Amino acid sequence: MQRKLISGIIGILIALLIGALIMLVQGYNPIQTYAALFNFSLFGFYPLATTLRNSVPLILTGLSASVAFASGPVNLGQPGQLLIGALFATVGGLYLDLPAFLLIPVLILLSMLGGALWSGVAAMLRKWFNMDEFITTLMLNMIADFFTYWAISYPFFDRSAYSPMTPQINTNGWLPIWGEFNSNVIVMVLAFFVIYLVFNRLTAGYEWRITGHNSLFARLGGIKIDKNYVTVMLVTGALAGLAGGLVVMAGPHRFLKGLGANYAWDGVMIAVVANNGLIGTLLYGLFFSALQTGSLGMELITAVPREFIQVLQAVTVLVIVAGRGYLDILIDKTIARQKARERAT
Amino acid sequence: MNIITGLINGMISGATPILLAALGGTFTFYAGVFNIAMEGMMLTGAFFAVLGSYYFDSWLMGIVCAIIGSLMMALIFILFAVTLKTDEFVTGIALNLFALGATTYMMRQIFNVKGAFSNPGIVPIPRIHIPLLAKIPILGNILSGQNLIIYITVLVVILSAFIIFKTRFGLRLRAAGYNAPSLDSSGVSSAKIRIWSLIICGVLCGLAGAFLSLGYVTLFSENMSAGRGWISLAAVILVNGNPWGIALISLLFGFTDGLGLLLQQYMPSQFTSMVPYVATLIALYFYSIQARKRKA
Amino acid sequence: APANQSPETEKVVYLINGALGDQSFYDSGQMGMEKIKSEYGIEIRTIETNFDAGQYEPALQAAVNYADVIFVISYGFEDQLMAFADKYPDKIFVNLDTVVQNEKKTITSVDFIEEESAYLAGVVAGLTTLETSLPGVNPGKLIGAVGGDVDPVISAFVFAYTNGAKSIDPEIQVETKYLGSWDDTAKGKQAALQLFDMGADVVFQIAAAAGIGVLQAAGERGLYAIGVDTNQNDIVPGNVVASDIKDVGKAIYEVFKTIKEGTYQPGAVLQYGLASGGVDIDMTAQVQVLPQAIQDQVLAVRQQIIDGTLKVEIYTGE
Amino acid sequence: MQILIEMKEIIKVFPPNVIAVDKVTADFRKGEIHAIVGENGAGKSTLMKVLYGLEHHNQGEIYLAGHRVNFQDPGEAIAHGIGMVHQEILLISQYTVWENIVLGAEPVNFMGMIDRQRARQLVQKKIDEFQFNLNIDAKVDDISVAAAQKVEILKLLYRNVSVLILDEPTAVLTPQEIPQLFNELRRLRDHGHTILFISHHLEEVLTLSDRITVMRKGKKIATVQASETNKTDLAQMMVGRTVLFTTLREKSTAGKQIFSIENLTYIDGAQHKRLENINIKIHEGEIVGIAGVEGNGQFELVNSIMGLIPTKEGSIRVNDVNLTKADILERRQYISFVSQNRGKMGAAVKASILENVMMTHHRLNPQFTRWKGLLLNDQYARKFTEQIEQQFSVVMDQMDNPFRSLSGGNQQKVILGRELLLSTPFVLLDQPTRGLDVGSIEYVHELILEMRDQNRAILLISADLEELFRIADRILVLHRGKIVADLPTDQTDIEEVGYLMLEGKENDAKETD
């Protein structure tokens, strides 16, 4: 655990250093740029609140991917599940008239239902026709993308809008905002605790984990892996759907074009960077949120173009993961060599 | 009639970049590399194709540069995934992100434009007219007059099938994917085989990129690979890497893509845009049914 | 009331929902920004949010923190724009291309009457498809359009384009293809080729960068295309007969000028149509394709619209 | 005889700190058969892998014919005439026999295309030369483990290496096949080849080899002349204490019937009859052994009993409960199971020891959970793991460490402990001692007998006839999916069983006439 933390931090530091080198080569001032990055993401109440708020979809889709990968299913459908979840919450918010203390939980549940429904499609295709979820979820992402676009262009289109979007949802369904602090973070933290509990403390989570490690062993041990497969798909779909619902309820309060953006793919990336660990997903989710939030400041203060930041992010991901992994190997090898030398003398 | 020929020609040119990238992907697939970087390699290839063609006034240099560019991406992949043993999935995702950012950034730095760079100075890859084939009624329009890369692609399909299933390299390639320790123990370094497979993938994705930016259209635009690398990945996995199957799936995809546009008269465009992806699902369905039959 | 008390207009932000590089709409705005930079020696920044809805609010916040004047293309974040304008009444917000009104009525909107120029594009297309003396033009009365996605703005373009063409000959049919993408140039080309295969001989591109594929398709077939937003007539010389201009840059420049001169009106809705010069049709090109007679005819219709003798129907979403 | 290979003070530390080979100095002569023996984890395989270039030593030097060598990979070793057959079969199951054999040294034509004709001829020639019974066009997936082992050996012979390293080559061969292989090895030695040979079977080692090197816990204990030592001495050197080789079986008094299989037939997807009319009955306090060459239906029998493949014909009962159609969880209430493959079926090696110990118990024993089975009872699971650690003397560092950090013998103890404590009436053991050393085997056998004494019914599938004769009450012989003999252990001998395993029932041919 401690070693993971240390190698993770060293990885991040190396990544920032390499980023600085690239900036120098390209003629940008790295110190100023990083100062802007952190000024806009961490230092100050608003930046911090923004980083937190933006981390919610990243972390939730990241958790979705982590739990799925660690339990076996290669659910890459977070982008689609997020969109369908968002659509469900939006439609609920458009037509339901309930007091806030009821409507907010109802919309949250609806978004989870939507996500689970969409991952459920992939699960059923696997169960009935043995179709690989790796491809089906990818295809379902595209289909969800076009489908929600259709939904916000025709049946739920806001007639007063200039681009495809729905009207705003019932204000009772808006997540409360206290000052700068958006309560979507609270929902996310709750979801984190629940899934952490389920995954690490519950019998079901134990079975998922073991199935993820070795499904034949799990089966022979009496675990019903087919049933668990479906459950994991549904749960992880629900997590991604929740991410979508919260995006709507916390932010624009409506479903508009471009809503999903890259959150869900970033979620997959975060899960892999965190090696499917739940706490790791939480931490790296925060880190990437800070990076993305701060990139706006980099752009604004130092005029470093946006695509350069994209390059920097890619380098960061690579260096963190490679650095961390290689560091582990290196440390182990060094210890081994040391030991061998001791023996030899 | 015209529309049908158009649809077929559309199918062929729509399939070509997917097919080339997927053939690259099939080499890495067999070598046991989980390679999702075709998208980024293709995009880089497309950019360097335009760069080469524009500066050297030659489409041939365009192709050469496309291959070099895409190879650089492959080398980064090799550095991280093979040498440093970084997770292949992360490497792929990061490389795709990197390619998108880097090509856009370079376009801004080198050509001083954003979005798209189109210029009469970019020399396109020529179409090849084959006098004999051109005379065949109806089919002549399809068999002759296609872009050079399309003919190359046909050759690559045949060559890939030959290399993978008939040659020494192919035997070792598949061995690397099936059981790398076994290959290592046989005295052949599986890491080297993986490296070669990535290099081949780089070359083919470079060609795919060159076709996109110098073959079908003559320009480079941001993100012009537009998800084709992912489709090619799906094609590879769908048919378990068989080059002929990949050709079929790519054609199917190219066909449904055009068909989707044609169907817009009858339903909302959002639904027609789904057609290729739904078709892929259906193809997967039939494939699974078949696989189940074979197993039973 | 004299507009703004704040004398400081040293920092200007151009905040867009998409990304630069469309070689039309957003880029045209960027050109306006460059112009005010060089003319007034101010600092400018462009924030691209790349259709990422999660970025809209922080981007607005960043813009407010940084700048005094904010030009914004707010498709998709009108709500947030209103909230910010109400919260920061001493900042100048100019919303481009749509009309957004906040409670305090401080947002100035620049509304382009794109129907007027698209109508002219329709006139050009209609006249072209009837002019069988042009190389490649067939006797059929079919013209095409390629849109990036179905959205109200594109629909307005298509609506007016159709009306323009039908004003030439009611029998003219318009076929439209949507790409579902704004950057897939190959798909843009494929869509255009399909339209040409169906017998269209002019295709209007309304698909940003992906639309350049449409222009190249025209070049390949020896047929005709109409560009959009900026003058694209020379991208494929000899095949792009006209371009439908939407000059966001000009609007930015002119509004900023009023700010500098103190005549700026907060909360106003500025209409940029043919008459005020925000939209237009441009047929100038290195290689002239359209016969002078057709050009004259188009210019005559243009004059009628400017004079107000011809009212172009505005798209209402029906 | 001249020294061919010299290994000097070799140290190999596996990251981070497993000292697998601890300053070993050994020499191997040209034209000798040199056996290496030692307990599990003694470092035998690692030492050989270092020589073969598959692992890299941290300290020490290797000399080949007087020249210092340091092979970076097996390719270099092969180029120097050294080849190795691995303990765990390393073949490509998707490839045919001949493809596996030529891989890495393929005959090709000018285009780089594999010359199938020539390749198959070359392989066939080797097969004929050594009188192996192998179909060169069979997929490795479809051949038995014993056949696969032969393919591994052929791979070396095909390459004409002069030094052959064989890591436990006899583990899966039948008693009849072993002499054949030994003759072959002797012939090779007489032609000047050097053979390095790892085995746990001390008798084999004594009959075959010229010299024997004994290793214990990474260190070399001694190298002795085979003619100057005996089994007891060797075992003592290996384990560090005296080991007794006695039959443990005692006359058991069979009680009521616990387990029965009736008329079980299984036909696979390719319409092959894999099991035919199997009938097995086991009483309480009885150990029934199943002998047979691997691939004769053991796999299908185990899978049928465990419910991994559906049973269409026949029935399976424990304690009069019909389990024929039961799901696996229900079966596990009656059946304990130790599989032959620890990593694949017996454990999740990357999960913690604790998590591996809980398996199945967490469903069957309510003390492992709270809230109606929803929440895991971590405390109880820990206590339980400690119990296993003590009761079965498992050497472990921390129960939260990954299972794979245990040594092989300890892994097997944990699995046995877990299954034993399930307290089911019936126990299915599939090669429970494969790859274990003498000491561990002895311990496992004691455990099995203990289970018997608790009046459980035990089905023991083993390829090791000595093992069966040591503890089983009855031996059934499985041949081509049929039980061809059911013999009380004290009324038969190894030769008879070995014959039945290979040839089936003597009057089989008559029956089918």
Ligand SMILES: Nc1ncnc2c1ncn2[C@@H]1O[C@H](COP(=O)(O)OP(=O)(O)OP(=O)(O)O)[C@@H](O)[C@H]1O
């Ligand atoms: N790749 C590895 N990583 C870490 N430790 C290893 C590795 N391979 C072997 N070991 C450890 O090194 C030690 C020696 O292992 P080795 O396989 O050489 O033993 P062996 O004598 O061949 O045993 P066996 O009779 O079981 O085959 C053991 O403790 C083993 O767990």
Ligand SMILES: Nc1ncnc2c1ncn2[C@@H]1O[C@H](COP(=O)(O)OP(=O)(O)OP(=O)(O)O)[C@@H](O)[C@H]1O
């Ligand atoms: N792959 C591995 N990774 C980490 N540690 C290992 C690994 N393999 C073995 N070890 C450690 O090395 C120790 C020694 O293993 P080894 O196999 O030599 O034990 P042993 O005493 O010979 O046991 P046995 O006789 O039961 O096989 C083990 O207890 C284990 O903690």
Ligand SMILES: [Mg+2]
């Ligand atoms: Mg016409």
Ligand SMILES: [Mg+2]
């Ligand atoms: Mg060994």
